[in-house]
Structures are given as structure tokens and as C-alpha cells.
Amino acid sequence: MKNGMKKTAAVVMAAMLMGTGAVVPAAEDMWIFSQTAIIAEAASVGKVTGLKSKTLSNSEIQLKWSKVKGASGYTVYMRKNGKYNKLGDCKGTSYTVKKLPNATRENFKVRAYKTVKGKKVYGEYSANWNTATNPQACKGLKVSSVGTDSVKLSWTKIGCTNYRIYQNIKGEWKEIGKTTGTSYTVKKLAPATKYQFKIRACKQDDKKTSNNHYGKYSGIVTATTKKSDKITQADIDAMKKELQEYSNSKADFIRENYTEFDGYGTEYNTVDEFFERCVRNYTPDNSSYSSVYIIPTDETDIEEVKKQLKNKIDYGYRRNEDVNFVVYIDNCPNGLDIYNGSCWAVYLLY
Structure with missing residues (x-):
């Protein structure tokens, strides 16, 4: 039936063309002619680019x-x-x-x-x-455990390639690590210090390049590391500052006569200027000292150490009231001749 209709249409077309002298295709060729035109149109459709x-x-x-x-x-x-x-x-x-x-x-x-x-x-x-597509927002972030120098975080598993961990550092959130698991331990932290963390999930596409797709950030968690059971360098630095202030407060003779102790031809407006010059310039190589006091690195009681050193300072001023003692502390990882082990060496210079 369909072929019959096509042929009838072809006959009508042929009748219209006869008067023009055009070459008239056979009826059965008219359908092929039509299909050829469609194919020609198809060939002119361009390929999509820039996807x-x-x-x-x-x-x-x-x-x-x-x-x-x-x-x-x-x-x-x-x-x-x-x-x-x-x-x-x-x-x-x-x-x-x-x-x-x-x-x-x-x-x-x-x-x-x-x-x-x-x-x-x-x-x-x-x-x-x-x-x-992006992952969903991470949920269930919590602090699992806290050490003196580490914090362990954990969270609920969701679909993603990996999880990115962020830490608030001086008011700015910075990525500090990533993991495919649902926990992460942040290390090399300071004792007795507060920290903030958050995470988000990441999905990488097949290109494996920088085309990462991120979910929304989790909530923020806060953790405070435990106080160290050993003396740290930060403890030593704080102790040195405290002991120097203590020594300056005990140097009554110096505070009353500090201008007479100027051996460099310099005039000082205040006694604090004089103390600052001493602290800045005194070293074990150019100063006198009676003894070296050792603090082993495995020591745990910083308060007891400070108490003993303050007693040493008091004793030094009783014996030499016309000097000022400068607290000089050197880290000795390989020990000293007088102590075979890692320690801090404390000098009371004058």
C-alpha cells in the first residue's frame, strides 16, 4: 500500500516535469532520490565540540x-x-x-x-x-582521643574517594591531610594547646587530575592536647625568662649602681637597658660562672627544677652581691663531659 502511494506521487511529479524538458526519473527511483537528499542534509550536521x-x-x-x-x-x-x-x-x-x-x-x-x-x-x-557529582556533607566528626602531641579524629562513612582534613592555623583553615578511612590522627602538636578541625569529602572523576568534587564542610570540633609529662623546650624557654626576671629582681646592688658597671663607655637611661645588654652579650665563652647545672631531658617536674635554680641564684648573690647573674641555657642532645646523656645545661653567668 505504501509503495503504491509512493509510485502515484512519482507519476504526478513526472507529469509536472514533462513540460519542462527535464529528465524524469522512473517512479521507483523517486523514493531513492528523496532519501539521498536526507543523507546530504545529515552530512552537513557538524560534530559537537567543546563539551x-x-x-x-x-x-x-x-x-x-x-x-x-x-x-x-x-x-x-x-x-x-x-x-x-x-x-x-x-x-x-x-x-x-x-x-x-x-x-x-x-x-x-x-x-x-x-x-x-x-x-x-x-x-x-x-x-x-x-x-x-559532589559527595554529601560529612557527619559525625568527633575527637576520639587526645595525647600530649596528637589528636585522633573519626567520623561517619559516606560515599567518596577520600576525606580531606583541615586545621584552623592562625585564623585560616588549611588542609593538613587526607585519608580513605574514617579516622585520622593529627600529629606533632604542642602539649596543653587548643586546636580546631573540620573535614569534607572529596570525589575524583575519571580524569584523575585536579578535577576534584567536594562536599560541604563538616561541623567544627575543638580539642585540647594533654599537658606533657616531660619538660619540653617551650618549658625551658619560659623557665629561662622567669629565672632571668627573678635574678634581675635580686640584683639590688646592680640596680642601685648600674652606671658604674658600664665597661663599654655606654650610658644607660635605665637599669633594664643594662640588664638587656648583659643578657644579649654574655656567653659561657666570655663570662665567668661557678658551676653548670644539668636538667636531663627525661625530667618531669619543671616546678622543682625552677625552685632549685632560684635557690642557686639566691646563694650566688649572697656570695657575690656586686654582680648580676645572667641565665644561659644550652641544649646538649649528646650530653656533656659531666653528664652522659641528652640534657639542658644551665649557666649562671656574671
């Missing part, structure tokens, strides 16, 4: 591409189970894919089409483009 994407959320991806001249529209495809399935058509050069699972990699293609005699005639597929 890119922007991940909008954990469930939406926006695709964009370059305009194809003369195209009536575009069809978007997404791969599933090894096959590219049609998602939809659009007239413009962007298309938003919605209702996708979070933290999933997806692969897309697009091709342009022209509408010829009521039918879509397609050009070539674009190159495929892979990307991913």
Missing part, C-alpha cells in the same frame, strides 16, 4: 558545549551499563542533568541534529566527557 561540565551539587551536573552551525537542536546521552542512553533534547548549548546519586562518576556525549521533513537527522557524537 565541558560544572558540578552544581551532589545531584546535579550542568553540561555545556560549542554551538553547531545550522543545528536544530542537541540530544544528550549518559552512559549506563556500558551503553549511552538518551537523557533528552535541548535547543541551546547547555543541559542540566538532575536527580543523580551523590559522589558518582558519570560519562556523557552530545550530538547535534537537524529536522529534515519532520525527522531528526544527526551529526557525529561528541567526544565523551566524564565528571562526578
Whole structure:
């Protein structure tokens, strides 16, 4: 029936062409002639180029591409189970894919089409483009344990490639590590110090480059490291400052006669200037001292150490009231002749 209608149309066309002297194709060739025209139109549909994407959320991806001249529209495809399935058509050069699972990699293609005699005639597929949706926000972040120099964090597992850990450092959040697990231990922290942390999930797409897709940040957790059971360098520095202030307060003769002790021809406005010069210039190589006091690095009681050294300072001023003692402390990791082990050496210089 259909072939009969096609042939009837061909006869009518032939009758119209006879009067013009044109070569009239046979009726059975008219359908082939029509199909050839459609194929020619198809050949003129350009290939989509410039396909890119922007991940909008954990469930939406926006695709964009370059305009194809003369195209009536575009069809978007997404791969599933090894096959590219049609998602939809659009007239413009962007298309938003919605209702996708979070933290999933997806692969897309697009091709342009022209509408010829009521039918879509397609050009070539674009190159495929892979990307991913964002993970969901991390939940359940908590401080699992605290040490003197470390904090262990843990959280609830979600779909992602890895988790990124951030620390608030001087008011700025900085990434300090990443892990594929659901816990992370932050190390090399100072004792008895407060810290803040947060995390977020990351999903990498198939390109394995810098195309990372992040979920929202978790809530912030705060942890305070434990006080160290050993004396640290920070303890030593604080002790040195305290002992020097104590020594200056005991140097009554110096505070009353400090201008007479100026051996460099310098005039001082205050006794504090004189003390500062002494602290800055005195070393064991250019000063006198009676003894060296040792603090082993495995010592634990800093208060007891300070108490003993203050007694030494008091005794020194009783024996030599017309001097000022400068507290000089040197770290000796390999020990000294008088002590075979890692320690701090304390000198009371004058």
C-alpha cells in the first residue's frame, strides 16, 4: 500500500516535469532520490565540540558545549551499563542533568541534529566527557582521643574517594591531610594547646587530575592536647625568662649602681637597658660562672627544677652581691663531659 502511494506521487511529479524538458526519473527511483537528499542534509550536521561540565551539587551536573552551525537542536546521552542512553533534547548549548546519586562518576556525549521533513537527522557524537557529582556533607566528626602531641579524629562513612582534613592555623583553615578511612590522627602538636578541625569529602572523576568534587564542610570540633609529662623546650624557654626576671629582681646592688658597671663607655637611661645588654652579650665563652647545672631531658617536674635554680641564684648573690647573674641555657642532645646523656645545661653567668 505504501509503495503504491509512493509510485502515484512519482507519476504526478513526472507529469509536472514533462513540460519542462527535464529528465524524469522512473517512479521507483523517486523514493531513492528523496532519501539521498536526507543523507546530504545529515552530512552537513557538524560534530559537537567543546563539551565541558560544572558540578552544581551532589545531584546535579550542568553540561555545556560549542554551538553547531545550522543545528536544530542537541540530544544528550549518559552512559549506563556500558551503553549511552538518551537523557533528552535541548535547543541551546547547555543541559542540566538532575536527580543523580551523590559522589558518582558519570560519562556523557552530545550530538547535534537537524529536522529534515519532520525527522531528526544527526551529526557525529561528541567526544565523551566524564565528571562526578559532589559527595554529601560529612557527619559525625568527633575527637576520639587526645595525647600530649596528637589528636585522633573519626567520623561517619559516606560515599567518596577520600576525606580531606583541615586545621584552623592562625585564623585560616588549611588542609593538613587526607585519608580513605574514617579516622585520622593529627600529629606533632604542642602539649596543653587548643586546636580546631573540620573535614569534607572529596570525589575524583575519571580524569584523575585536579578535577576534584567536594562536599560541604563538616561541623567544627575543638580539642585540647594533654599537658606533657616531660619538660619540653617551650618549658625551658619560659623557665629561662622567669629565672632571668627573678635574678634581675635580686640584683639590688646592680640596680642601685648600674652606671658604674658600664665597661663599654655606654650610658644607660635605665637599669633594664643594662640588664638587656648583659643578657644579649654574655656567653659561657666570655663570662665567668661557678658551676653548670644539668636538667636531663627525661625530667618531669619543671616546678622543682625552677625552685632549685632560684635557690642557686639566691646563694650566688649572697656570695657575690656586686654582680648580676645572667641565665644561659644550652641544649646538649649528646650530653656533656659531666653528664652522659641528652640534657639542658644551665649557666649562671656574671
